[in-house]
Amino acid sequence: MPAKIDHPPERTLRRFAVGTTSPAENRAIVVHLLRRCDRCSRVIAEASGGLTRFFRQPAENPLGGVR
Numbered sequence: 001m002p003a004k005i006d007h008p009p010e011r012t013l014r015r016f017a018v019g020t021t022s023p024a025e026n027r028a029i030v031v032h033l034l035r036r037c038d039r040c041s042r043v044i045a046e047a048s049g050g051l052t053r054f055f056r057q058p059a060e061n062p063l064g065g066v067r
Contacts, residue, residue: 007040008032017047 008016008029015021016029032040 005035005037007037010043013040013043014047017044 008025012021012025013029016026021029029040033044
């Protein structure tokens with residue numbers, strides 16, 4: 001049986017997206033996101049107006065390929 005994942009509260013994720021979380025909250029959220037939590041990444045992307053999509057997709061190189 002897979003381990004249960006404890007997600008940060010949605011309200012805290014939304015505050016993270018706009019930069020109003022404490023340093024301790026920031027650390028906990030970043031550690032959680034480093035485990036590649038798509039659910040929480042989507043909440044943050046929606047709350048930030050989709051700006052985080054630039055960090056999730058590789059940039060295209062104008063000369064071809066991906067950087």
